[in-house]
Structures are given as structure tokens and as C-alpha cells.
Amino acid sequence: MLRRLIIPGLAGFAAIGGLLSYTAFAEGGKSSSAIVVASNELATVLAPEELEQVGERESFISAYRRLTESQYRHAIADIFGDDIKVEARFEPERREEGLQAVGNAQLSVTTSGLEQYYSLARSISRQVVSAERETDYLPCDVTSSKDAARKCADEFVQEIGGKLYRRPLTKAERTLTLTIWDASAEGKDDYTQAFEHALTSLLISPEFLFRTEVAERVDDSDAFQLDAYSKASRLAFYLWDSPPDAELLEAAARGDLNTLDGLSVQVERLLDSPRFDLGVRAFFTDMLHFESFETLTKDTMTYPKFSQAVADSAREETLRFLIQHLVDDEGDYRDIFTTKKTVLNRTLAAVYNVPYPSREEWTTYEFDEDTERSGILTQVSFAALFSHPGSSSPTLRGKHLQEIFQCTKIPDPPADVDFSKVQAIEEGTVRERLDAHRTDPTCASCHILMDPAGLALENFDSLGQFRTLENGDPIDVSADIFGQEYSGATGVGEYMKSNPQVVSCVVQKAYAYGKGRKNDYREGQFLNSKTEEFADAGYQLKDLFRSLLTDPKFYEVEVPEGLSARTDSASLTTKAPASGGN
Amino acid sequence: MRFSLKTVAAAALVSSLGCGSAMADWHKSYVIEWYEPAHYYGTDTGIVDPGTDCPAGSNPEIDHIKVLIDAGYTEQEAEWLRDQNHPYRLPNHGSNQMAFRGEGRANVYTQPWTYPDPGLTPVSGTISQGVDLDGDKGNGFTSPDGRTGIDNEFYRTVGCWKTYRGPDRLSSGAMTFNDSMREGSWTVAIVVSGSGDDPMNDDDVKVAFYDSQDALVKDGNGEIATDYTFIVSPHKKFEAIFDAKTVDGQIISTEPMDEVWMRDPSYNRELQLLKAQVHLKMEDDGRLTGVFAGYRPWEPVYEGWVRARGTVIESLTWVNLPGVWYALKRNADYSPEGADGEKTHISFAMRVEAVEAYVMHPDADEELTQVASFKDIAVEGPERPYRSFTRDGIVPDKDGVILAGPDAPIVPPTVTREELKSRLAAQKSAASGGQ
Structure with missing residues (x-):
């Protein structure tokens, strides 16, 4: 049952209290579907009966988007240096509507997940304030007088907190974090642990772990848009998969991001940065379902070349290929389905059965024009991810061609499907085994969307290795895709390119x-x-x-129901003051 | 089986080869995934069982206490020296002292002639893998496929020694060294190229064995993965090129190469072969199998085992090392000086198993489509000899003192380490006149 709730990070990192608060948050904070109102004091989740009053607000929290693992890692590396070890098992992300970015906006934190975050926060804090690093991040001597150390702690909380929260801390947030520092500093001559505890509280806060998107009213209208700091975060996480840098936060503070010119300047800067590669990686990692690499496995009796190194390399190949083609070479997006170019390492060259012509770890490579290789469709990543451990799968490949690249949702199969014939992989070709998909009207309605293109990719086995025979029988890679005849992977590539x-x-x-x-x-x-x-x-x-x-x-x-009407009494604002909450 | 057939500009070829040899228009490349002395195991069971090669089975474990007593040690001393579990036994001491059993307590590892020949039971079978090196069909072994005149005295000499004996890929010595190679310690790449239209039957073929710094890679089943790429690493020594022909896929030397060097899978590392030949086969499944053979110097073989720590080799591989020295010397069958010269070399064959691979020119930018020598562009530098932690076949202790020797005190078991070291120091001081 949803109840008024103070979002916890500000309530300190005291473990039990934090866990209880998080639990309540997890239950109640179905983020984008719940209405969360922010004041300049504390963020609050409202009970349904309170929603009617929301219309008076000038701003509201429109979404909590949990940081992905890579975003978390990039944030820590950006703020504290890439030598900080981030050793934890992150909670699984959730895919909705074909994207984890959508699913993550529906996620909260489980109790076990919070334990992981808490443990990780403590580990990071210890490293940051350790003797080897403290001078890098602590603006003062931790053994100085308590007054001096307290002043220093205030600076530390403002500076590091601002980076972690991706906006200036409110006064209440500062005060609460310093309260933790005070409690830990009590009776001590060395305040290292106090800094560690204060930092832990910041790292465990939802304001860090979630991208809090705050909507503010546009001028005097009924429309709402993200506030400047939320825009900054959206931009930075989109284009760099990382939190906003100082320049972007300053642009937010100045209000530049609320003007088209100011926004364009920052977008251009981010696009031109080498860090844009990280953003492209993150986008395609999500779009291409690359979280599936975590569980990718193959029957090594059938595919002896498969190994974890191959899986890791395959993922990396596709991401490097996309950056090379789309960013470095400024290539046509549609050509990712047809190009003979890719980026290889020695491991993948063995799988593709081509010589590796470089001493470097990775190199660009162009397959011969007469090969059946056709862009991303025949890369190990696509071929292997959307196959079974012991055999290829035209259906899985066809399904994901539709869902990933054509945004066509394929329904799940009926519960009573007899897979025995399809799974008898020891004889004949899969085209014969999938005959029922074509002849049974119940199956055909969906499989006609998947199987033809998938069957045309059958020259590539479950590991993406080229073949012309299956169980000794020639493989037929012809395909009728919506009335057009295509042949093989290159044919599917042309179909995709022209679609x-x-x-x-x-x-x-x-x-x-x-x-x-x-x-x-x-x-x-x-x-x-x-x-x-x-x-x-x-x-x-x-x-x-x-x-x-x-x-x-x-x-x-989008304005939630009940929020469109504005009354003159509305006065609360969620915009974190640029001055730090004063 | 993957063949690469190419038409290459003759000028480029001649330039690459540095000579005017015929143009090669096909090639095939491999990497050695296993190689071991080509020995024939004469039974279908076990790894040390009696067989047609060794009717009594592999040479039995040595009774080292008896060996020591025969060498003049008392029974008490011998038992103590061999007692691995004695609480007062010094590290290395008992083991090291094993070396000093020659005449006048000479080190038998470095001076095996000071020790009476203990014998080493030779192979008595008639079948051996290998090549007819001397052209005499009337001597030597018969190969498993019926060729006669196979010269492999190395096999005859050590073929019943446990470290060399066993079914293919199962002798303890081969497993030890091949494991090291397969874990990345070294790599031997092979390129076969020819000029005819039919790679399986071509009169003008070259076979090259190259060093590569690219490590072997294991597949998901622990075997060496096929189709990986290996860049030739020019080496002043480890490059062996053979003139050959192919007959029904078999690669057969057309003339012996006077001298080639290979990376030896042994403690010796370097393998010199005189009058070297190959007899390989391009298998239908893409593998390359067969042997390369020649006359190898026999003394480095013995020295390799000594350097590996003679006393441990004796214990683990069931051999009396001086017996190996005598046997190799006795069976050596070739002298570079001619028929009347000292037989410094012994006929030998190495069995090879290689998988398909891509072998790249040293520049790494293109596949090596024809055999060529790269010795001329090898960078001068230190050789890579085997670096042993032993000295004269034994291991100095951590204090740098070898607590063994002709005059070492063979002490009763109640003496502590400190007392023993003290005695030794006093002994050394006395020997040096108190200086």
C-alpha cells in the first residue's frame, strides 16, 4: 500500500533504516507510474488520494531511472578515477518494449540489490578516502581541528555530492549528510571514517542510484518539460553513457539548456567528444539485447571453437563495427546489413576462418566481395545470440530481425507446441524440420514473419561459421519475404537495407x-x-x-492525470538551487 | 581440407624467395599442436606394459638404495639419503648426494664415464616410425605402413625408458613438453607450398617450419583450435626448410637438408638435425601428420636430462642416467666427419601432428603463400637456451651451498641442519687452508 514516504538516501545510510526505506520505495515507487513530488526539502511519494493536490505544483518528479551497470561504473570512474575498483554483482536489468532503457524506468531496488549497492558504496568510499587517495578528493587534512574538518566536510559533501547527484545538493541533503559525518566524527581525532561514512551515504542514495527526472512547468502554460539538470543528465547518459561533466552542469545552472542555442552547443560538444563512443555502445548494447551474452553458451562438441573469449570478442566486434561504420566512417545506417567490412581480433578471425592481418589486438577487416558475409546479420554476435546451443535457429533469428530492427513484436508461441520434430537436429536440414511452420495455419500466421529470413541465414551455423551443408544435405537459403524472392544472407541484407x-x-x-x-x-x-x-x-x-x-x-x-490544472496557490519547486540549496 | 590456390606474379615470388626457384601457386599452412619422438608402442594396453617393442615392458623403477650401496655408500647412509621423510634430512642434500656415486665420488651426471655402464634395455622390436636416412633398405626398422630401412637408433636406445615409452601422446615426457607448448610457451608454424596444379601430387614442394611468437589457443574441448593466425617470427636458428614432393597427399623429401634446427620439445630446447628429411601427410580432415627426421647430436640429449636435475629425473622416470649416456654413445650411428669419424649423432625422428592455421608473413599484413627464408631479417639477439636452476645436475640450496659432494659428510640422522652446515663450513675452511 502506497504511503507518504521520505526517499531514503537523505535519511542516512544507517543500514536498517536505509533498507526499510528502500523496501518501501521499492514497493511504492513504481517510478513513472507513481507521482513523486519534490520540494526543496525532501522528495516524497504521494498516496493516490493526494494526487488531486498535485495540480498545484510547479514541478514534479516524472521518472526514476535506475543507473545501468555501465552508467554506474562510468560515474565512479569519472568522479573518482578509473583505478577505483567497482566489484559487485549488479541486479539484472529489465527489458520492456524491446529496450532496457524503458524497463529500467520501471525498476526499483530489491533488498538484496540494496545490500549489493551498500557493500559497493562502502568499498568505494574506503578506496576514495584511503591514504593513497585521500589527498586527491579530500580538500583538507583529516587530522586537523574538528572545526576545520567540519568545514572541509561541508565542501566535500557539496562538491562530491553535486557530482554524484548530478545537481547541487539541497540544503536538507547537505545537512543530513553532514549529520552522518558529525555522528561518525564524534570523539575522534582522525576524521577519515567520518568522510567515508558521509560518502557512503551519498553513494547509497537513490539520488545517485537513480536518474531522478524532474519536470517543471513551461512558462505559464500547462505543459511540462525536464528541468535543466534533468536535461543535462539525459543528454550525458544518452551520448556518453556517463553523468554530466562540469561544463554541462554549469550550462544547466546558467539555464543554457533551456534555450535551443545553448542546448545545441552542448549536444554538439558531446557528439564531438571521443566519449560519444560510450553512448553509441550503450545504445546498441541495449537495442541488440547484448545482455544475453551473459548467458550465451554453445555445445562445444558441435562448436569446438566456442569459448568465453569468442563470446566476449563477438560482443566487442559488433560494438566496434558500429562505432567504426556509423561514427568514424559516418556510414549509412542501412549499410550495417550489407557491408563486407567489420572489425576483428585474432579470436574471431579463427571463427570466420580468415587470416588475421595485424599485430594489433583489433583491426578493420573487409571480407571478400564474393563471400556470403553481410554486415551485422552474419556477425558472430547475431548468429550466435539468436541460435540454440546446439543448432542454429531460423525462427529465433527471424524473430529478432523483426523485433530488434523492424520494431515488430512477435507473439510468444502457444503453450502446447510440440517441438520434438524441430529439435531432432541430427538429420536433414532445418528447413525440412520447420515444415509445419509453413503448413499448419496456426503456426504459419506468425512464422511467416520469421522463418523465411531466418532460413536464408542458414549458411551460418549457431556460431556464425559459414557452411553449405547440414547433416550432409545441401542448405537451401532461398526465401520468399512478403512476396519478394531473396537468397542467402546477402539477400536478407538487401531486404533489410531497402525496408x-x-x-x-x-x-x-x-x-x-x-x-x-x-x-x-x-x-x-x-x-x-x-x-x-x-x-x-x-x-x-x-x-x-x-x-x-x-x-x-x-x-x-507528459502530464499525469490530475496535474494539468494549475492554481495560483502553487508555489513549490523542485529545481535544485544552483547555489546549493540555500 | 583447405587449400589456397593462387597465381602469384613470378617476379614477386622470385623476389620473396631470394632465388630463382619455381613459382608456387598453392599453399597450405598449419601449426604444430603436438610433436614427440617418433616411437612405436608395441601393445594395445597401458602405458608401460610389455609389448613387441619392449617384451619386458618399460624399464623398471631403479632401486636407488642398491645403486648407492653399489657405489660404496653404507646401507645406513644410503637409506638416509633416500629417506624423503626424515625430519633431519636437509632439503636437496640426500637428493644431491645421489650425483656423487662415480669413481672417487665423482659426479656421475657430469662425468658419467666414472661410473660403470649400468645398461639400458633397448627396444628389441622391428617396427618404428621414421625415415630411411641412410638410403640402406637393409638396415633399421620397418615402418608401421611397411617401409623398410627406417633409421631411428634414438628409439632403439631410449624406447623402453618410461619417459619416452607409451602410446602416441601418452608418454610422460611428451605430455610434459607438449603441455608447455600448448599453454603458450612456444609455437612452430608450418607452411607447405608447391607449384603444380594438383597439391596432392606435385614434384616441386617446399615445407617450412617457422618460429612464431603467437601462442597456441585451445578450443572449448581443450584441444588446439584450428584456423588461428600465426605470424612468422624470423629466427636465426629455428627455421627449417625442406625440399619435397607430394605423392597422394604425402609430403616426401626429395633430398636431405644438410642441417636444420628446430625447437625441440625437451629440456634441451634446440634440436639440430643433419641430413634431415620429412615424411608427412596432408590428411583429409585437414590435419598434417607424419615425421621429420635426421641425425641429432646425442650428447645434448643426455645433458638436457642432467640439466633438468638428474637426480629427480632418475627417480621419476625410472632410469639410471649414466646408462643413458652409455647407450646413446653406443648406438650413435652418424658422424659429420664421415664414416670413420666419431659418431656424435644418432638417427632420430619426430612425430608431428599439426592443425590447419593461417601463417602470416613477418610483416603480419599478408598470408605467407609460399615458403621463404626469413633468417636474413632475423634480429640479432640473445639465443633462448634453456635456463636451468640446477648446477651440474643438482640444485644448490637457498644459501648457495651445495650440501653434497665427494667429501660431503654423510651424517647420521640426528644431526640438525645448523650442525651440518657448521661442519661443512669447517670442512671447507680446512680445505682452503683456513682462509
Whole structure:
């Protein structure tokens, strides 16, 4: 049952209290579906009966988006240095509507997850204040007088807290964090532990672990948009997969991000940074379901070349390939399905059965023009992820071609499907085994969306190795895809490249990825126009991102029911004061 | 089986080879995943069982107490020296003292001739892998596939010694060294190239064995993965090129190479072969199998085992090392000086198993599609000899004092380490005139 609740991080990191608060938060804070009101004191989750009063607010918290593992790691590395060890098992993320970015906006923290965060926070804090590093992060001598140390602690909390929370701390947040420092410093001559505890409380706070997106009223209208700091975070996490840097926070503080010019300057700066690669990695890691690499396995009797090194390399290949093609070479997005170019290491060269022509760990590579290799479709990542451990799977490949690249949701199979014939992989080809998919009308309605393209990829086994035979029988890679005849992976590549749905899909995903929620049908026109812009710009990824991130609609916040009416009595604001909450 | 057939500009080829040899238009490349002395195990069971090669089985474990007593030690001394569990036994002491059993307590590892030949039971079978090195079909062994005149006196000499005996890939010595190679210690890449239209039957073939710094990689089943890439690492010594032909996929030397050097899978590391030949086969499954053979110097073989710590080798591999020295010397069958010269070399064959691989030119940017020598571009530098932690076949203790020797006190078991060291120091001081 939802109750008024003080969000915990500010209530200190005292373990039991923190756990209780988090538990309540987990139960009640179904983030985007709940209404969370922020004041300049404390963030509060409202009970349903209180929603009616929300209309008086000038701002509200529109979403809590849990940091992904990579975002957490990047944040710690940015703030404290990349030599800080982040050793923990992160809670699994959740995929909704084809994206973890959407699922993560629905996530809270389980009690075991909180234990992990707490343990990790303590570990990081210890490292930060350790004798080897304390001079880097503590602005004073930890053995100085208590008054001096307290003043120093205040500076520390403001500076580090601001980086962790990605905005200046409110006065209440500062006070509460310093209360923890005071409690730990009591009776001590060395205040190292007090700093450690204060930092732990910041690291365990939801304000760090979640991207709190605050919506504010636009001028005097009924519309809401993200406040400047939330925009800064959205930008930075989108383009760098990292928290905003000092320059972006300063731009937020100045209000630059609320003007198109100011916003454009920052978007351009972020796009031009080498760190943009991190953002591209994160986007495609999400879009391509690369969390599945965590559980990827193959039957090594059938695929002896498979190893963890191959799995790790395959993931890396595709990400490097996408950065190389889409960012470095400014290639056409559609060509990712047809190009003969990729980025290889020695391990993958063995799987692809080609010589590795470099002493470097990775190198660009171009397959011969007459090979069946066709962009991402025949990379080990796609071929292996969407196959079974002991055999390829035209159905899985076809399904994911639809869902990942064409935004077509394929329903789950009925519960009473007899898989025995499909699983008899010792004889014949899979095309024969999947005959029922074509002849049984119940199956055919869905499988006609999946199997033809998947069967055309059958020259590539469960590990992405080229083959022409299955169980000694020739493999037929012809395909009738919606009335058009295609052959083999190169044929599927051409089909994908010429399919407008493939283009509109990546626009839809890029938009939903940034907003952290499912696209609304009312946004169709907007997305169509962005798709046209994308096409006009030569299907350049940077242009797509630029177009989305400089559009005010990207920062618009849908007003929950009950919040549209405004009364003159409204006065609360959630904008964290640039001065630090005073 | 993967063949690469290429038409290469003759000029480029000649330039690459540095000579005017015929153009090669096919090649095949491999990496050695296992190689071991080519020995024939004459039974289907076990690893030391009696067989046609060694009717009494592998040479039995040595009674080292008897060996010591025969060498003049008292029974009490011998038992103490061999008592691994004695609380007052000094590290290395008893083991080290094993070396000093020659005439006048000479070190038998470095001076095996000071010790009477204890014998080493030779192979008595007639079958051996290998190559007819001397062209005489009337001597030597018969190969498992029926070729006669196989010269492999090395096998005859040590083939019943436990460390060398066993089914293919199962002798303890081969496993030890191949494990090391398969874990990445060294790599031998092979390129076979020819000029004919049919790689399986070509009169003009070259086979090269190259050093590579790229480690072998194991697949998901622990075997060496195929199709990995290896860059040739030019080496002044470890490069062996053979002239050959192919007959039904078998690669057969057309003339012996006067001298080649290989990376030896042994404590000796370096393998010199005189009058070297290959007899390999490109298998249908893509593997390369067979042997390379020649006359190897026999003394480094013995020295390798001594350097590996003679006393441990004797205990673990059931051998009386001076017996190996005598046997190798006795069976040596080749002299570089001619028929009347001292037989410093012994006929030998190495069994090879290699998997398909890509072998790259030293520049790493293109596949090596034809055999060529890269010795001329090898960087001068230190050789890579085996670095032993032993001295004269024994291990100095951590204080740098070898508590063993011709005059070492063979003491009763109640003497403590400190007392023993004190006695030794006094002994050394006296020997040096108190200085």
C-alpha cells in the first residue's frame, strides 16, 4: 500500500533504516507510474488520494531511472578515477518494449540489490578516502581541528555530492549528510571514517542510484518539460553513457539548456567528444539485447571453437563495427546489413576462418566481395545470440530481425507446441524440420514473419561459421519475404537495407531509449518527421541523435492525470538551487 | 581440407624467395599442436606394459638404495639419503648426494664415464616410425605402413625408458613438453607450398617450419583450435626448410637438408638435425601428420636430462642416467666427419601432428603463400637456451651451498641442519687452508 514516504538516501545510510526505506520505495515507487513530488526539502511519494493536490505544483518528479551497470561504473570512474575498483554483482536489468532503457524506468531496488549497492558504496568510499587517495578528493587534512574538518566536510559533501547527484545538493541533503559525518566524527581525532561514512551515504542514495527526472512547468502554460539538470543528465547518459561533466552542469545552472542555442552547443560538444563512443555502445548494447551474452553458451562438441573469449570478442566486434561504420566512417545506417567490412581480433578471425592481418589486438577487416558475409546479420554476435546451443535457429533469428530492427513484436508461441520434430537436429536440414511452420495455419500466421529470413541465414551455423551443408544435405537459403524472392544472407541484407521499417524502427528506438518509456501513438507524426530528417541526412546516426536531442519534444514530460490544472496557490519547486540549496 | 590456390606474379615470388626457384601457386599452412619422438608402442594396453617393442615392458623403477650401496655408500647412509621423510634430512642434500656415486665420488651426471655402464634395455622390436636416412633398405626398422630401412637408433636406445615409452601422446615426457607448448610457451608454424596444379601430387614442394611468437589457443574441448593466425617470427636458428614432393597427399623429401634446427620439445630446447628429411601427410580432415627426421647430436640429449636435475629425473622416470649416456654413445650411428669419424649423432625422428592455421608473413599484413627464408631479417639477439636452476645436475640450496659432494659428510640422522652446515663450513675452511 502506497504511503507518504521520505526517499531514503537523505535519511542516512544507517543500514536498517536505509533498507526499510528502500523496501518501501521499492514497493511504492513504481517510478513513472507513481507521482513523486519534490520540494526543496525532501522528495516524497504521494498516496493516490493526494494526487488531486498535485495540480498545484510547479514541478514534479516524472521518472526514476535506475543507473545501468555501465552508467554506474562510468560515474565512479569519472568522479573518482578509473583505478577505483567497482566489484559487485549488479541486479539484472529489465527489458520492456524491446529496450532496457524503458524497463529500467520501471525498476526499483530489491533488498538484496540494496545490500549489493551498500557493500559497493562502502568499498568505494574506503578506496576514495584511503591514504593513497585521500589527498586527491579530500580538500583538507583529516587530522586537523574538528572545526576545520567540519568545514572541509561541508565542501566535500557539496562538491562530491553535486557530482554524484548530478545537481547541487539541497540544503536538507547537505545537512543530513553532514549529520552522518558529525555522528561518525564524534570523539575522534582522525576524521577519515567520518568522510567515508558521509560518502557512503551519498553513494547509497537513490539520488545517485537513480536518474531522478524532474519536470517543471513551461512558462505559464500547462505543459511540462525536464528541468535543466534533468536535461543535462539525459543528454550525458544518452551520448556518453556517463553523468554530466562540469561544463554541462554549469550550462544547466546558467539555464543554457533551456534555450535551443545553448542546448545545441552542448549536444554538439558531446557528439564531438571521443566519449560519444560510450553512448553509441550503450545504445546498441541495449537495442541488440547484448545482455544475453551473459548467458550465451554453445555445445562445444558441435562448436569446438566456442569459448568465453569468442563470446566476449563477438560482443566487442559488433560494438566496434558500429562505432567504426556509423561514427568514424559516418556510414549509412542501412549499410550495417550489407557491408563486407567489420572489425576483428585474432579470436574471431579463427571463427570466420580468415587470416588475421595485424599485430594489433583489433583491426578493420573487409571480407571478400564474393563471400556470403553481410554486415551485422552474419556477425558472430547475431548468429550466435539468436541460435540454440546446439543448432542454429531460423525462427529465433527471424524473430529478432523483426523485433530488434523492424520494431515488430512477435507473439510468444502457444503453450502446447510440440517441438520434438524441430529439435531432432541430427538429420536433414532445418528447413525440412520447420515444415509445419509453413503448413499448419496456426503456426504459419506468425512464422511467416520469421522463418523465411531466418532460413536464408542458414549458411551460418549457431556460431556464425559459414557452411553449405547440414547433416550432409545441401542448405537451401532461398526465401520468399512478403512476396519478394531473396537468397542467402546477402539477400536478407538487401531486404533489410531497402525496408523503410528498418529505418523508422531505429528512430523509434533512439527516441524511446532517450525518454525511457514506450513511444506513444500520438508521437507517430513526430517520429515520422524525424525519420524523414534521418533519411534526408543520409541515414547518419549522429544526425539522428542530434535531431532528437535538440528537439524540445525530447524533453517534454507528459502530464499525469490530475496535474494539468494549475492554481495560483502553487508555489513549490523542485529545481535544485544552483547555489546549493540555500 | 583447405587449400589456397593462387597465381602469384613470378617476379614477386622470385623476389620473396631470394632465388630463382619455381613459382608456387598453392599453399597450405598449419601449426604444430603436438610433436614427440617418433616411437612405436608395441601393445594395445597401458602405458608401460610389455609389448613387441619392449617384451619386458618399460624399464623398471631403479632401486636407488642398491645403486648407492653399489657405489660404496653404507646401507645406513644410503637409506638416509633416500629417506624423503626424515625430519633431519636437509632439503636437496640426500637428493644431491645421489650425483656423487662415480669413481672417487665423482659426479656421475657430469662425468658419467666414472661410473660403470649400468645398461639400458633397448627396444628389441622391428617396427618404428621414421625415415630411411641412410638410403640402406637393409638396415633399421620397418615402418608401421611397411617401409623398410627406417633409421631411428634414438628409439632403439631410449624406447623402453618410461619417459619416452607409451602410446602416441601418452608418454610422460611428451605430455610434459607438449603441455608447455600448448599453454603458450612456444609455437612452430608450418607452411607447405608447391607449384603444380594438383597439391596432392606435385614434384616441386617446399615445407617450412617457422618460429612464431603467437601462442597456441585451445578450443572449448581443450584441444588446439584450428584456423588461428600465426605470424612468422624470423629466427636465426629455428627455421627449417625442406625440399619435397607430394605423392597422394604425402609430403616426401626429395633430398636431405644438410642441417636444420628446430625447437625441440625437451629440456634441451634446440634440436639440430643433419641430413634431415620429412615424411608427412596432408590428411583429409585437414590435419598434417607424419615425421621429420635426421641425425641429432646425442650428447645434448643426455645433458638436457642432467640439466633438468638428474637426480629427480632418475627417480621419476625410472632410469639410471649414466646408462643413458652409455647407450646413446653406443648406438650413435652418424658422424659429420664421415664414416670413420666419431659418431656424435644418432638417427632420430619426430612425430608431428599439426592443425590447419593461417601463417602470416613477418610483416603480419599478408598470408605467407609460399615458403621463404626469413633468417636474413632475423634480429640479432640473445639465443633462448634453456635456463636451468640446477648446477651440474643438482640444485644448490637457498644459501648457495651445495650440501653434497665427494667429501660431503654423510651424517647420521640426528644431526640438525645448523650442525651440518657448521661442519661443512669447517670442512671447507680446512680445505682452503683456513682462509
